[in-house]
Amino acid sequence: MGTRVGYAAGAFDLFHVGHLNILRHARQHCDRLVAGVVSDEMLRQVKGIEPVIPTAERAEIVRSIQYVDDVYIETDPSKLEAWNDVRFTHFFKGDDWRGTEKGLRLEREFAVVGVEVVYFPYTAHTSSTALRRALDTISQNALAVAR
Secondary structure, three states, X not given: OOOOEEEEEEOOOOXXXXXXXXXXXXXXXXXXXXXXXXXXXXXXXXXXXXXXXXXXXXXXXXXXXXXXXXXXXXXXXXXXXXXXXXXXXXXXXXXXXXXXXXXXXXXXHHHHOOOEEEEEOOOOOOOHHHHHHHHHHHHHHHHHHHO
């Protein structure tokens, strides 16, 4: 069996323990781990999210994690495009994608090129969405007090 190259992609904006958990689990299942960091432009285009931390800084944070061997900046929404550049053998994702339309499509696309999709437990109690909501609430409360 050859080298198992893993790929774990994410925005990694507002880095939290859920991100760390995915990277830690992923590293345990491969010989080399590449973390895909979604670019600012892609976040705006695909998710309609304005990143808090710019791409270069997010990449530097993720690159500094002991489980990560390399970072790839995603500038195209196709995960197959990332595969063309990185040539990973395993794609890691949170299990919130398991059984969903997006997850099943990803599995079909990767099956064609021999990539195994591996799911890890999603950290439900901590998410970037929840952090964004909390920051919005704090910001709104601060504005209300200032008035």
